[in-house]
Amino acid sequence: MKTTVFTRLFVVFVSLAALLFLNGCESPEEKAASYVSNGNKLLDEGKLGKARLEFRNALQLNKQLVPAWYGLARxxxxxxxxxxAYALYNxxxxxxxxxxxxxxxxxxLNVAGNLIEKALKNSETALKLAPDDPEAHALSASVKYQQGDIEGAIKEATTALKSDPGNITALVQMANTRIADKDPAGALKYIDIAIQHHPDTIDLYQLKIATHLKEKQFDQAIASYHELIARFPDRDDFKKALADVYAETGALDKAEETLRARIASKPDNVTAIIDLAIFLRKHRGNDQAEAELRKHIGENTDPELSFALAELLIVNKKTAAAKAVYRQLIERHGGSPDGLKARNxxxxxxxxGGNPEEAGKLVDEVLSIDPNNYRGLLTKARLQLRDDQQDLAIASLRTALKNNPNAVDALLLLARTHLAAGRWALAKTYYVRAIxxxxxxxxxxxxxxxxLLQKNKLDEVEQVLQPVLERHPANPNLLTAMLLADIGQKRWESASTRLGRLHALIGDSPEYNRxxxxxxxxxxxxxxxxxxxxxxxxxxxxxxKALVxxxxxxxxxxxxDKAEQLLKSRIADNPGEILPYILLGRLYQLxxxxxxxxxxxxxxxxxxxxRKEGYRNLADALRSQGRIADAIEMLEKAVREYxxxxxxxxxxxxxxxxxxNADRAIELYRGLLKDEPDNDIVANNLASLLSDTRGDRESLEQAEAIARxxxxxxxxxxxxxxxxxxxxxxxSGDAVTLLRSAIQARPDVAVFHYHLGMAYQAEKQPRRARHELEQALQLAKSPFPGMDEAKRLLEVPAATLDAANDARQ
Structure with missing residues (x-):
């Protein structure tokens, strides 16, 4: 029956009247407290959705109401x-x-995330608030264990267990300390006590199984899995884990039997079917895995099975067959999400496979149906980058991020694209967002x-890596990067500490020794x-690197003498190697x-x-003795021979x-550029010489034509x-744009700032000119062309810098 307008108005009127009546009876504080009370009751009953609404209603009345936020966190x-939960508890x-x-x-949560410094602060605060609280002591035990303080962990856990013998955190930490002392039997004793007190806590059974597996006690682990499956029959993942243990011990028939029984108990379990196929591929062969998937595809229309089959065919290098599966999915599912997924x-x-045109057609189909399709936009960007269409690729990636602002692969691709284009500031922004x-x-x-290490921004390396290292303290690559930053900054105490930690992870390896x-x-x-x-x-x-x-x-x-002996020995063993001769020559120069x-x-x-290494070193050796003519003669002879x-x-x-001898250099560079017109280094050097050594308009225009x-x-x-x-x-307007791009890519080069400062000066922007000239002098580690001019201009007050420029011109 349709609701009339009158009925709807009547309901609204009655609701408003009731609301006015209630507002007259309860204050906002009382109403908020009532919502929280109801929420807590519903939460205890397991009615989480309704409880959430009550807590949200309370926060509508008071956004600072701690019990309501705590309820949402729970x-x-x-x-x-x-x-x-972490955000809400914070x-x-x-x-x-x-x-x-x-x-x-x-x-x-901080202990679980390996954020030990933060966990320590939480522990200290908790103990101050409740010195006798067993949970506070149990948390302290967890922190001390993570810090490697085994004795402290035992002491704190024991204190917690005195007042709360079933404290799960304390019992687990006691088990951990036993494992650390290589006493698995003692660890299992504490885990069993914890299970007796908390028989429905799955994590305890998993800890028990993990302990058995670590000690290669496979029969006990299998028995524990059976106990776990019996207690939680609806947890399908435990059956998969049991099959994995059977497979690890070589009981492949038992493993397959378990996986098939898992499917039999729930025939529409697609994950179970795919897990069986993966097992068959690994232990029975690709053909059996493919046959198994094809059999179930005939019985089950779930497209995930076909996607799994396609992935298997790709791994088996049956690309044509995989493409056929994807095309069947496209035909069957059309413009649905599964059809778009198959196209992507x-x-x-x-x-x-080297077919970008076909890939482009498929992506265009996806985006014509769903213009904001994330995977389609990502592939579109890759195709555009392949065609060197960076601006279009950036636009595609930005569109992809509109609905997926935290998509790491898109953020990384944007960062790499900007990096390749020399836009370091933008690349940095997207790297930070991805992290x-x-x-x-x-x-x-x-x-x-x-x-950052490559760009010598060493102080930023620790800022980036320290939070990640706290989560992954056993990652040697992270530790190595931090160590290299210490070395670059000559922070030898910190480097020694990190070196010790690295040795604990990778031992006496060649990388460690270097x-x-x-x-x-x-x-x-x-x-x-x-x-x-x-x-x-x-x-x-x-x-x-080790040799040097x-x-x-x-x-x-x-x-x-030992260095010389080492190099002569190396030459004797490797007479065709150029490096030992170069290093020996430099040693003699010392x-x-x-x-x-x-x-x-x-x-x-x-x-x-x-190769030019020998010629360069010989030429430099001759120049260092003032024998420039000899160096040039040697190189001219080499050019005649080669x-x-x-x-x-x-x-x-x-x-x-x-x-x-700029004229001879220019002549030679012209010949080189004629022979190799695409050689950008030669073009750059020739253009620079023309502009720096010949001030006439014709030479500058020639330089511009080359450098365009x-x-x-x-x-x-x-x-x-x-x-x-x-x-x-x-x-100078064009110059400013180009020079700013150069500085964005390499902000550490002093002469770039000098050039930009002079361009700003010509553009009548004296304050910007002064800033860039000051930067040039601060960055300069050695004199650069124009340094005296920069110093002279900086002596002029900022207000009159523009007039000084006019006078100079």
Whole structure:
């Protein structure tokens, strides 16, 4: 029967009247308290949804009401929504730092997340609030155990158990201490006591099983699984875990029997069918796994089985068959989510197979049906990047993030795209967002930290990695990155501490010994450095870093004779290797044995006449003695012998430039660019020479024509070259844009700031000019062209800098 307008109005009127009546009877504080009371009652009855509404109603009246926030936190905990529970308990603690239960729960969650420093603060607060509370002592036991204080953990757990013999946290920590003392029987005793007190706590059974498995007590583990399955028959995952134990012990028939029984008890359990197929592939062969999936696909229309079959076929390198499965899914499911998923999967397969056009058609189909489809947009971006359409790819990725702002793969792809384009600031923004979106993912943080190491932003490495390392203290890659940041900043005490932790993780490995050699060298413990580098070098003789490190250690220890002996031995064993000759020549240079150094470099040239390393080192050795003419003569001879060698011709052009013979250098660079028109380094050097050594308009225009290719470059130095040329041509607006892009990619290069400062000066922006010139002088580690000009301009007051520019012009 349809509700009339009159009926609806009457209901509204009655509701309003009741509301007015109630408002006249209860104050907002009383109503909020009533909502909380009802919520707690419903929560105790397990009616979580209704309880949540009551707590939310209370917060509508008072957003600072601690009991309501605490109720919501308990609901999230009950639902095992740990991220939400953590945020809500933090909210409770922020409103009332003396809330004991919030401190206790936050402490447990921080221990679980390996955030020990935070857990320690929670524990200390809880003990201050309730010195006799067994839960507070149990939390303290957990923290002390994580800190490696076994005796302290035992003491705190024992204190908790005196007043609460069934305290689950304390009993588990006592079990942990027994495991740490290699007493599994003692650990199992405490776990059994805990199970007696808490027979429905699944985690205790799993801890018991894990203890048995660690001790290779497979029969006991299997018996415990059967006990667990009997007590919780609806938990399907325990049957899978039991099958895994059977498989690990070689009882494959038992494992298969268990997996098939799992399917028989619930034939529509797609996960169970896929688990069986995975088992068959691993232990019975690909054909049996494929047959099993195809059989169930005939009986079960769930598309996940077909997706699993396609993945299996891809692994088995049956790509055509996998494509056929995806096309069947597309035909069967059309524009539904499963149909779009199949198109996306097929598109990725086509792209991987070198068929971007087909992949593009599939993605376009997806996006025509669902323009905001995340996977479709991600694949579209990859296709656009493949075609060097960076701006379009960025637009696709931004659209993908609108509905998925914390999607790590899109954030990372955006970060990498901006990085490739030389936009470091934007790349940094997206790396940080990716880390924040998934702080437990060590790989994302490590990728970003390695970039920071490359860019020498060492102080930022620890900021990025420390929170991640707290979650993954046993990750050697994270620890290594932190150690490298310490080494780069010469923080030898911190480096020594991290080195010890790394040794505990990876032992006496070649990588550890190479890093140890560096740290010992930094601490001037040269004997230890030599010993460490020796171990690394002897373990991996091809490790050039270990070889160079060992040589440096010998030199610093005053044992140059041993360094020389090592290199001669290396040459005897590897006469065709160029590096030992180069290193030997440099070693001779240290002792001013120049004739021997020259012979070593000549041997390097004889060993690899088509490589420039030998020529460069010999030329530098001659220049260091003031024999520039000899260096040039040597290179000219090499060019006559190897006229097609681009590296040697480049080196000669560079030597002409250093000798202030710009005309010869320009001539040589012109010839090189004619032979290799796509050689950007040659183009950059030629354009720079033309603009820096010839001030006439014609030469500047020639330089601009050569450097125009760099307008969309990702290389900071190329952008700077074109920007400086544009400035000299009076196009300072274009120059500012180019030079700002160069600085965004490499903010640490002093001369870039000088160039931008001069461009701002020409643009009549004196304050910005002053800022950039000051930056140039602060960053400069050695004189750069224009340094005197920068100093002169900075002596002029900011208000008159513009006038000074006019006078200069």
């Amino acid at each position: 609901i999230a905990e009950e639902k095992r929504e740990w991220k939400k 909210k409770v603690a922020s409103l009332d730092n003396n809330h004991l239960q919030a401190q206790l729960m936050l402490g447990k 999967k097929l598109a990725m397969l086509e792209l991987a 924040q979106a998934k702080p437990e993912d060590a790989r994302t943080a490590l990728e970003y930290a390695r970039l 890093l140890a050699g560096i740290v010992f060298q930094g601490r001037q413990q040269y004997a230890d450095s030599i010993d460490a580098f020796k171990k690394a070098y002897e373990a991996v003789p091809s490790d050039q 490190g060992l040589l440096q250690a010998y030199v610093l220890a005053g044992q140059k 002792d001013d044995r120049m004739a021997e150094a020259e012979k070593a470099f000549e041997k390097a040239i004889d060993t690899a006449p088509d 006229p097609d060698s681009v590296p040697i011709r480049e080196l000669l052009a560079e030597m002409y430039s250093r000798d202030e 290719r760099f307008r969309d470059s990702k290389v900071a130095f190329f952008l700077d070259t074109l920007g400086w040329i544009e400035h000299k041509l009076g196009k």
